[in-house]
Amino acid sequence: MLINRESHIIFTSLVVLAVGFLTGIYYRRVDHILRTGWMIACILLLYRVSGRYERPDGVAGALLSPFFNRGTLAVTxxxxxxxxxLVNVPFTDIDLFNVAFRDVDMISHFLGGLVMWLIVTEVLMNLRPDLGRWELLGYSFVVLLAxxxxxxxxxxxxSRFTEGILQETLLNKVRDVLMEQLGALSGLLMVSSRGYPFTPPGR
Known part of the structure; x- marks a missing residue:
């Protein structure tokens, strides 16, 4: 049986996370074991639910709509x-995200902004089908910014209670928010030009 694109992406991501999980065990990084463990469990659960059950109707269905969309799950x-x-490079104990090269967090904020925007937009689109295209996009970007x-x-x-890891300059925080907005813009381009992982209203 052929595996579709979304399933292939999800499976590949799970393999990467599994390698990270084993790396965490090898280097005894409990934080990374827990991190990759819940990520794997979350993806497997959503993959199972989206393939086995129908999305419920009403408000509950609208709120849960991204979790029944295999395309959104693949991007996530x-x-x-x-x-x-980035937090723990596979096969090593290098933490690029928090220690070795902290500017690399721009990648996570970009992708995180993309994923969050897709989720917010899909929920709003199903929760408020009466919204026009520009209203929907406006609300989604405002919610993401918030x-x-x-x-x-x-x-x-x-950062008031930790040393080092969470302490960032104001400029760094502004950059993080901007990267999230750039990620959202890439999501807008994706759904507008390719209709993936969903198609926004045309009006």
């Missing part, structure tokens, strides 16, 4: 695999 799995590999700023604020609060 890429983000998780890349992010985990989430991004909120996350940076949480990190700032966390």
């Amino acid at each position: 799995s890429i983000f998780l695999a890349v992010h985990a590999s 989430v991004g700023i909120g996350w940076e604020f949480v990190e700032w609060i966390g």
Whole structure:
């Protein structure tokens, strides 16, 4: 039986995460074992649910719509695999994300912005089918901006209680939010030009 594109991407991402999981065990990095473990479990659960069950109707179905879209799950799995590999490079104990090359977090913020925008837009599109194209896009970018700023604020609060890892300059935080918006723009280009992983309203 041929494996479709989404399943192939998801399977490849799971392999990358599994390598990360084994790397965490080898180097006794409990944080990475837990990180990759929940990522693998989450992807497998969503893959199973999206393939076995129909999306419920009503508000619940609208809120859960991204989790029943294999395309959205495929993009999400890429983000998780890349992010985990940056936090702990497979087959090594190198942490690019927090230690060796912290500017690499731009990649995670870009992909994270892409994934979050896809999820927010798909939920809004199903929750409010009456929204026109530009209203939908406007709301989705505003929500993403609010989430991004909120996350940076949480990190700032966390930096009061940690040393090093969460401590960033204001310029770095602004850059993170901008990278998320760029990721969202790439998502807009993807759904507008290719209709993937969903097609926004045309009006």
